[in-house]
Amino acid sequence: MNEPMPILSPAALDMQGVATGSMRDPNSMVVEEVQWTVTSGDFWVIGGLQGSGKSDFLLMTAGLTAPLRGTYLFFGQPMPLFEEHELRERLRLGIVFDGGQLFNHLTVSENVALPLRYHRNLGPAEAGPELAQMLSICELQPYADSTPGALARNWQKRVGLARALMVRPEVLLLDNPLAGLDLRHRAWWLGLLGQLSKGHPWMNGRPVTLIVTADDLRPWRLWARQFAMLKNKRLVILGSWDQLESAGDEMVQELLAIAPADV
Amino acid sequence: MEKGNTTAFNSPPVRFLLRAALPGSYANFFGRKLIRFLLTIQGLGAFALITLGVLLTKFRRSSRVTFPLAFHEVSRGGLRLLPMFLFMAAALGLVVIGQTVSWLTRVGAINYMGTVMVIVVVRELGPMVGALLVLARVGTANVVELGTARALGEVEALEALGIDPIHYLVAPRVFGMAVAIFCLTVYLILGALISGFLWAFIQNVPLRPGDYFSQLAGSLSWLDFALVALKTALFGFIISIVTCYHGLAQPLRLEEVSHATVRAVSQSVIACVLLDALFIVIYLVL
Numbered sequence: 009m010n011e012p013m014p015i016l017s018p019a020a021l022d023m024q025g026v027a028t029g030s031m032r033d034p035n036s037m038v039v040e041e042v043q044w045t046v047t048s049g050d051f052w053v054i055g056g057l058q059g060s061g062k063s064d065f066l067l068m069t070a071g072l073t074a075p076l077r078g079t080y081l082f083f084g085q086p087m088p089l090f091e092e093h094e095l096r097e098r099l100r101l102g103i104v105f106d107g108g109q110l111f112n113h114l115t116v117s118e119n120v121a122l123p124l125r126y127h128r129n130l131g132p133a134e135a136g137p138e139l140a141q142m143l144s145i146c147e148l149q150p151y152a153d154s155t156p157g158a159l160a161r162n163w164q165k166r167v168g169l170a171r172a173l174m175v176r177p178e179v180l181l182l183d184n185p186l187a188g189l190d191l192r193h194r195a196w197w198l199g200l201l202g203q204l205s206k207g208h209p210w211m212n213g214r215p216v217t218l219i220v221t222a223d224d225l226r227p228w229r230l231w232a233r234q235f236a237m238l239k240n241k242r243l244v245i246l247g248s249w250d251q252l253e254s255a256g257d258e259m260v261q262e263l264l265a266i267a268p269a270d271v
Numbered sequence: 272m273e274k275g276n277t278t279a280f281n282s283p284p285v286r287f288l289l290r291a292a293l294p295g296s297y298a299n300f301f302g303r304k305l306i307r308f309l310l311t312i313q314g315l316g317a318f319a320l321i322t323l324g325v326l327l328t329k330f331r332r333s334s335r336v337t338f339p340l341a342f343h344e345v346s347r348g349g350l351r352l353l354p355m356f357l358f359m360a361a362a363l364g365l366v367v368i369g370q371t372v373s374w375l376t377r378v379g380a381i382n383y384m385g386t387v388m389v390i391v392v393v394r395e396l397g398p399m400v401g402a403l404l405v406l407a408r409v410g411t412a413n414v415v416e417l418g419t420a421r422a423l424g425e426v427e428a429l430e431a432l433g434i435d436p437i438h439y440l441v442a443p444r445v446f447g448m449a450v451a452i453f454c455l456t457v458y459l460i461l462g463a464l465i466s467g468f469l470w471a472f473i474q475n476v477p478l479r480p481g482d483y484f485s486q487l488a489g490s491l492s493w494l495d496f497a498l499v500a501l502k503t504a505l506f507g508f509i510i511s512i513v514t515c516y517h518g519l520a521q522p523l524r525l526e527e528v529s530h531a532t533v534r535a536v537s538q539s540v541i542a543c544v545l546l547d548a549l550f551i552v553i554y555l556v557l
Binding site for chain 1: 334336416419423429432434439
């Protein structure tokens with residue numbers, strides 16, 4: 009009877025008047041006045057030129073830096089969630105970094121298994137079945153015993169994705185996942201993210217909320233449902249692909265024309 | 272007169288004074304140094320307290336991941352350095368005995384050889400040499416590894432995965448280094464005491480092994496065991512805290528890792544010397 013009522017919020021992410029600092033210099037503002045709501049199951053792509061603050065904004069969204077101003081709620085909880093008792097909430101969100109940010113002293117399989125082993129206190133053998141499943145999903149079995157430094161960038165990024173998916177996050181943030189990938193790997197990423205958005209067996213069929221940053225919006229035309237861009241330190245909501253194409257904004261046209269060809 | 276004045280103003284001391292910064296600038300310089308020193312002390316203190324808190328509250332958390340890491344650190348900081356420590360033990364025994372035995376023989380105080388060994392090796396040189404060797408071999412590696420991890424974003428990746436970097440990266444190193452320095456110092460002291468006798472034997476000192484070891488036993492008290500254990504564990508704690516702090520606590524770029532390493536080494540040495548001085552006072556009081 010006296011238990012606190014849970015905060016009912018249909019929004020996975022809700023930002024009101026949020027300002028973000030740079031990761032390197034937290035006091036220098038890179039994005040401000042963000043009014044943004046992401047509902048569960050959405051698939052967002054945030055475009056922007058290099059240096060526009062996409063990564064810093066994504067890191068703040070992931071709760072790795074605190075917003076300089078405004079209110080940011082993640083499933084109704086104020087972000088960032090740093091306390092030990094908030095860990096369960098925090099693990100509902102995963103992030104895939106641009107460079108993979110893999111642990112160089114661990115092998116691929118150790119990297120991927122680490123979050124699972126740490127949070128469930130498992131030995132290597134106990135984590136084996138789920139690890140094997142994830143390595144299979146990401147086609148990483150041939151590289152399981154390699155260290156990240158021995159892998160090409162294409163595969164490093166997949167390891168980063170596999171590691172983030174191990175704890176089955178409900179919201180997945182991806183920082184420029186297609187940057188520097190060849191066409192085969194691009195197609196693989198788009199296919200897997202599409203499946204995750206619709207409900208992948210790894211997630212027990214539950215759709216994952218996806219937020220992706222990109223410096224080229226065209227590959228996402230068939231996959232993402234919502235588009236936004238970072239321009240002049242503001243997050244500009246563009247809407248669906250049709251709305252995006254009809255927008256006369258100069259930067260949108262630039263973001264659509266960067267890549268030489270669609271995937 | 273004019274010529275004389277010119278000569279006086281051109282003298283080296285005056286030229287030095289004219290080139291020197293104004294007193295205000297000196298105050299500025301030393302003020303900045305002082306503020307930086309105080310900020311470092313504050314940062315290190317906070318980092319040490321956080322690490323202690325994590326060690327106490329999360330000791331058994333994710334033990335199947337962190338315990339192997341701690342054992343790895345004990346192995347890296349202890350077992351793998353054992354050959355070098357045995358060599359250093361032989362050298363230490365030679366240095367102490369080589370320098371003291373002729374003087375002790377000359378003044379007819381050879382019966383104090385064991386006492387000298389206890390005071391010099393057990394209380395002072397053993398723990399200090401052990402700590403400095405581990406700092407050189409493992410402490411520097413700590414700063415480079417953690418600094419590189421920090422610069423490459425691995426620490427953010429840990430946080431994003433809900434893994435406490437202090438728990439995963441620092442706590443095993445602190446535990447491992449404290450245990451490693453203690454164990455290595457014990458080996459170093461034992462090796463130095465034995466090698467000391469061997470060097471004395473080579474120099475034809477009329478001292479039987481039984482007499483030598485009874486001198487040692489007579490000079491050692493329970494306080495020596497307790498304080499050596501405490502001192503070496505604290506050396507390990509301090510070195511690991513300082514090196515991990517400089518590698519991890521501040522945002523770093525790759526090119527700053529070498530500077531961080533130099534800072535960490537010099538601060539660790541200063542901290543160890545200060546701690547050693549504190550223990551000398553404790554010995555004198557007790």
